[in-house]
Structures are given as C-alpha cells and as structure tokens.
Amino acid sequence: TLSDRLTSVLQNLRGKGRLSEADIDATAREIRVALLEADVALPVVRTFIAKVKERAKGSEVSQALNPAQQVVKIVNEELVGILGGETRRLNLAKNPPTVIMLAGLQGAGKTTLAGKLAKWLRGQGHTPMLVACDLQRPNAVTQLQVVGERAGVPVFAPEPGNGVGDPVDVARRGIDEAKRAQHDVVLVDTAGRLGVDEEMMRQAIDIRAAVQPDEVLFVVDAMIGQDAVNTATAFRDGVGFTGVVLTKLDGDARGGAALSVREVTGQPILFASNGEKLEDFDVFHPDRMASRILGMGDMLTLIEQAEQAFDADQAEAAAVKMGSGQLTLEDFLEQMLTLRKMGPIANLLGMLPGAGQMKDQLANLDEKHLDRVQAIIRGMTPAERDDPKIINASRRLRIANGSGVRVSEVNDLVNRFFEARKMMSQMAGRFGLPGGKNTRK
Numbered sequence: 001t002l003s004d005r006l007t008s009v010l011q012n013l014r015g016k017g018r019l020s021e022a023d024i025d026a027t028a029r030e031i032r033v034a035l036l037e038a039d040v041a042l043p044v045v046r047t048f049i050a051k052v053k054e055r056a057k058g059s060e061v062s063q064a065l066n067p068a069q070q071v072v073k074i075v076n077e078e079l080v081g082i083l084g085g086e087t088r089r090l091n092l093a094k095n096p097p098t099v100i101m102l103a104g105l106q107g108a109g110k111t112t113l114a115g116k117l118a119k120w121l122r123g124q125g126h127t128p129m130l131v132a133c134d135l136q137r138p139n140a141v142t143q144l145q146v147v148g149e150r151a152g153v154p155v156f157a158p159e160p161g162n163g164v165g166d167p168v169d170v171a172r173r174g175i176d177e178a179k180r181a182q183h184d185v186v187l188v189d190t191a192g193r194l195g196v197d198e199e200m201m202r203q204a205i206d207i208r209a210a211v212q213p214d215e216v217l218f219v220v221d222a223m224i225g226q227d228a229v230n231t232a233t234a235f236r237d238g239v240g241f242t243g244v245v246l247t248k249l250d251g252d253a254r255g256g257a258a259l260s261v262r263e264v265t266g267q268p269i270l271f272a273s274n275g276e277k278l279e280d281f282d283v284f285h286p287d288r289m290a291s292r293i294l295g296m297g298d299m300l301t302l303i304e305q306a307e308q309a310f311d312a313d314q315a316e317a318a319a320v321k322m323g324s325g326q327l328t329l330e331d332f333l334e335q336m337l338t339l340r341k342m343g344p345i346a347n348l349l350g351m352l353p354g355a356g357q358m359k360d361q362l363a364n365l366d367e368k369h370l371d372r373v374q375a376i377i378r379g380m381t382p383a384e385r386d387d388p389k390i391i392n393a394s395r396r397l398r399i400a401n402g403s404g405v406r407v408s409e410v411n412d413l414v415n416r417f418f419e420a421r422k423m424m425s426q427m428a429g430r431f432g433l434p435g436g437k438n439t440r441k
C-alpha cells in the first residue's frame, strides 16, 4: 500500500524539523504510483501531485505521527477536498415537481439508479415518479417498469404498439402526468450508447431542453478507469450535467474515476451505487472514497482517533512498546481501557486493512467479556502482569479463584495475550508504527 511505500521512503526522517526537497520528491513518486494504480487519469495525477508537494514543503514534522503517516494525511486531506469535502444534496425545485434527468453511457447503471433514487426519495417522504425515455433498446421500458415496481413507484411509459415513440414527447407528457398526479419528483431515464455518440447526445440535449431539469445527473461506472476523463468531458460539453453518480463501486475498482471526473468537470459527486439491489445505494462520502483511492482502508480514521485519545507522547510510548513486542499485561489492560473509550473494539480493528485475522482472534472480546478480562488482569500480581510467562498452573488457579472465573478463562486470556502481542508487533512493522523494526520475538 501507499503507507508501506512511504514508510520505507521516509524511514530516516523521524526527528527532523521539516520534510526535505529530496524526501518530498521521493514521496511524490510513490503517491503518483498509488494514484495511477487506482486508475486516476494522468493529467489529474500531475495537478494533484503538484498541490501535495506544495503543502508538504510548508509543513512541520508532527510529533504524533511518523512522516509517512503525516504525508498520507496531507494526501488524504487534499483528496477529500477535491472530491467535494461535504456531500452536496439534491437541488429540489421551489415549485414541484423537481425534475431529475439521468444521462450516461449504456450499461452505466442509469435505469438501476432510477429505481434506487426513487426508493431512497420515497424513504425521505417524497412521492417520485419514473419516466421511461429510453426507447432505443426493446427491453428498456420493461426494465424500468420492473425497477419501478420494486421501488413501489409509478412509471410513465409510452403506450405499447404505437411503433417507436419520440423520447422528447414522452418526457414532456411524463412531466405533465407528474404534475397532474402531484408527484413531487420526476426521474427521467434516458438512452445511452456504448460509446459517446452524436445521436445519443443530440437526443439527451433535446430531452434536457424539453423538460428543463433541476438536476442532470451524469451516471458513470467506477470501473471505467482512465477513460473517465474523455467520457465526462464529452457529456459536460454535450448535454451538460449538474452532478455525478458513481456506480458499481462494489467491484474491485479503486475509484480513481471519481477523482478524474470531479477534477475535470468541477461538478460534485452526489451518490454512490454499490450493487444490483435497490438498497445498494448511498449518498457519496468523499472521505471514504479518498481512503479507497489511497488503498488504505480506514487507516486514517484510526490515526485520527489515536491522535484524539492519546497525547502525542503517550501514543509514541505505547506504539514503541506494542511494536517491539515488549507489551505487558499491565499495558494490555491500559490499552484495552483506552480502546474502550474509542468505541467497540471490533469496529476499530475492522478499520485496519488486512486486520481480518486479528479481528477474528479478538471477536470474542465483546464488551461484557472485556469486563471479565479486566477482572482477571486485576487478580494478577504486578510481577505476573509484567512477565506473563511466569503464570504457571498453580498461579492460574489462584487468579481464577481470586477473580471469580474459571481456570480455562485465565488460560484463554494468557494465550490470547501472547498471540495479540505477536500480531501487534507484526502489524507495527507493516504499518510503519515506531518500534516495528526491532521486533523481538
């Protein structure tokens, strides 16, 4: 991951006052690779790197984070900024109905999105209606009708058997019908082509002119990768749009398209689609997308929470201990108490990329169980907490009796402690926490 790479590039930096030019250049190279791997378009990568370099030059080296983490934090903040900072809401018309037109290439997910948006809007107390203006493909109208039924909203479609209808006319009549039946939002589904195509664009422009939508949402498949820039530019210059929806985020794309589309068109990303079911849909979260592009899970959330819960020195001391395999049961207890302040332990561990194994190991550490763990550790002598290896069978029996648990629970805890200590020191090595290098096993 980017974090690994930056860690090795910036290994010798701790303690210096500022990042040097050479350090920044080396860092920039790694960020560039990470962004290209996430399929961000090259020109967008260039602009982005320039911004990050500028910011890194001016920044002091933090005491709480190592330089690699600090650069990752800057990169992340810039990414979140470009991706839109706060999520933008839909523009609703002062005089209903609000008209929302969907545009995009064939297969981008427009029709599916129509159903998702309709369902989501219904959940917010709106009364949406769908209008079927894709008369290109034989099954398109039926597909929208099926989707509408699942979402529990009516669909306006041309009467069958009248030959190929005119999509502009259908759009107009659809809006009239929505007014008559007092639907407060109208979603207009349109036809796409496999590539950008003049006729498709012409039709979209005509529909836009006819219905005067409050929003035109450009629907784009997140898997599109490098081509996102060309497609987005063509739609911007053709029909034009006021917002973006990213689809198929459930796939393995790292989401570079989000950054490309956003940077090139300047339009906000409003929603994210992540599956075929109508519920697989959410408003767009710039911060989540940023960490996905960086490929680091929610490592940054973890950094943030750690910064809040510890002061910098404590964080440093604890990290060194954890990373060097010198953790004692006393520390373990302390850490556990800190972690409990930070929220359910499993959530926290789930944020670490690749922490699945450790998560399983600690899955039993639910909150009630933690109380018992605390009791057991408190039933130990300081010598035992300091060096758990001395805890033999007779000591285990004494501890169990003293803290009111079964011997097997004491055994469990001690075994799990040794496993956790080993794993923390392995993870420290991977994530560049201080102390990770001189692992004592």
Ligand code: GDP
Pocket: 104, 105, 106, 107, 108, 109, 110, 111, 112, 113, 192, 247, 248, 249, 250, 251, 273, 274, 275, 276, 280
């Ligand atoms: P349209 O041509 O733009 O209307 O695209 P459709 O809505 O017909 O979607 C094309 C295909 O992509 C369909 O098979 C959908 O089920 C699928 N699809 C749409 N959105 C998503 C998504 O977010 N995730 C996944 N996995 N599939 C999607």
Ligand code: MG
Pocket: 110, 111, 112, 134, 140, 189, 190
């Ligand atoms: Mg469609």
